[in-house]
Amino acid sequence: MSLNSVIVNISEKAATAVNLITAMLPKPYVDVRDYSSFAAAVSAIGSSEKTLLIPNEQAVSAEITLPSTLTPWFLRPGCLNIAAGVTVTMPRPEAGRYQIFKGLGTAKVEPPIDIYLEWWGTG
Numbered sequence: 001m002s003l004n005s006v007i008v009n010i011s012e013k014a015a016t017a018v019n020l021i022t023a024m025l026p027k028p029y030v031d032v033r034d035y036s037s038f039a040a041a042v043s044a045i046g047s048s049e050k051t052l053l054i055p056n057e058q059a060v061s062a063e064i065t066l067p068s069t070l071t072p073w074f075l076r077p078g079c080l081n082i083a084a085g086v087t088v089t090m091p092r093p094e095a096g097r098y099q100i101f102k103g104l105g106t107a108k109v110e111p112p113i114d115i116y117l118e119w120w121g122t123g
Helices: 003-024 038-045
Strands: 029-031 050-054 057-060 070-074 079-082 087-091 101-103 106-110
Touching (some): 038 057
Parallel strands (some): 057 079
């Protein structure tokens, strides 16, 4: 088996896994990768009741507050890399026990119940 066929096989299996996971997401959902940035996705969604799929690292360089109608759903290795001095405020995200917030900025989860220290890279 050549290296190319191994890579293609792994890519196909990864795509299948992503398709299975996204099929389980609450509808309607929006993929952050369809926008130029995390902020652009949040702005475009506005106050619509949606789930925002975050499957990769997203840079956040300006203050942002997600509306309570938007549920951020992180798939590993999805995370927010928050710049120093920047605060991201959001309703409780959907994520496992892995890091979803990186960088020197601040992530505020409201209301702060049922959160995992691992989201901030500790624990």
